[in-house]
Amino acid sequence: MKNFNYTRANTIQDVVDRPEPAMLIAGGTNLVDRMKVFLDEPTQVIDISRLDLKKIETTGDGLRLGALVTNTQVADFPVVRQNYPILSRAILAGASQQIRNVASVGGNLMQRTRCPYYYDTAFSCNKRQPGSGCPAATGINRMHAIFGASDKCVAVNPSDMCVALAALDAVVEVEGVSGRRQIPFSEFHRLPGNQPERDTALEEGEIITAVILPANINAKSGVYLKLRDRASYSFALISVAAILDIDNNKICNARIALGGVAHKPWRTQEAEQFLVGKAVDTTLFQQAADLALRNAQPLEHNKFKVEMSKRAIRRALMVSANGGGIA
Structure with missing residues (x-):
């Protein structure tokens, strides 16, 4: 250092x-x-640890999480556990208690990729030095992207919390030289394209001040399923955040987000739309999973992620249809 x-x-x-x-x-x-x-x-x-951004507040728009609220505080907050349990489950799956006690909401959103080629300065990396190359594209890429990658970068976003926030349609509040603005969560993280060094939509000088969870969402059946190499706190091979809103056995709304598959949390909106209006059925869930993965572009060593993702989506949807809980 x-x-x-x-x-x-x-x-x-x-x-x-x-x-x-x-x-x-x-x-x-x-x-x-x-x-x-x-x-x-x-x-x-x-x-920035002493800024006045450490409150969780209920507002007309929903629940406002200050950027410096710790992951532990969010996971344990009664309203989160009651109305947004998928977020609590994702946080608890993401890190040890010691890390959760100091990691912040804003910091979780700003995590850089955990690609081993990025972390090892003996290798070239377009994220570290634009234009130097992406050895992961042709190297050992078991943990890498199957969606949204480019020839410049095939790394994935490492966050568990962000997958749940994507499924919840959260909003990121930021402040900068031009004042305060809100960014839909789906637009906050970027795909690599030709600028893999840029992970987010933040402009120069901006700071995250809060994350807002919308009030107009029935998320009590939310499920977070994380598949990893070992049960201890490791990064996801793939993860699924799934929420089904069901009335009289008919799906009124569906939300599915995947982690470990792209440079950002990956929403499967085509599969979500396919589910809406249909009766709950395990065959339907398999069809939705197939639809969610039909445009996947796996690399040499991560082809297994396609079938693994399908099975995880189907499992998460089944659990959510039964009211949520542990997947």
């Missing part, structure tokens, strides 16, 4: 006016790791 200047922000405006390329730190569970292996070498680090 190289030397850097450290300052503490007292207001959001201190952060908005920060000198570039200053980096922000809250819990530090991802940034410190990257600095240790020289992925990030900031000359200025700004501590």
Whole structure:
């Protein structure tokens, strides 16, 4: 880790006016790791951990999670557990208690990819150095994308929490030099395209201030299913966040988001629309799973993710149709 200047922000405006390329730190569970292996070498680090962004508030729009609320606080919050249980389950599946106690809502959204080629500076990486190449595309790519990749990057978003937020149609509130704005969660993370170094839609100088969970969603049957190599806290091979709103055995609304398959949480909207208006049936769920994966483009070592994703979607939908709970 190289030397850097450290300052503490007292207001959001201190952060908005920060000198570039200053980096922000809250819990530090991802940034410190990257600095240790020289992925990030900031000359200025700004501590935002004391900003007034640590509240969970019920508003007319839904539930507002301050950007500095810890993952533990979100997972344990009674309204989250009651009305948005899928979010609590995703957080609990994502990390150890020690990490959840310091990791923040905003920091979770800003996690960089965990691609081993990105973390190992002995290899080239377009995310670290644009134009240098993507060795994962032709290398060991078992953990990599089957949707939305480009010839510049095939890495996946590592977050569990973000998969649940995608299924919930959350909104990200940010503040910058142009004031405050809201970004639909589906637009917050980017696909790699020709700029894999850019993970999010944040503009220069902007800071996440909150994540808003919408009030007009029946998410009590939400299921989060995570498949991984070992039961301890490891990254998902694939994960599924599924929510079915059912009335008289007919599906009124369906939400399915996948993790571990793309550079961003991946919504399967075609499959969702296919389910709406139909009666609950296991054959229907298999058809929806097939539809969700029909445009997958697996790499040499991750072809198994296609069938694994189909089975996980079917399982998650079945559990959600029965009221939710543990998948």
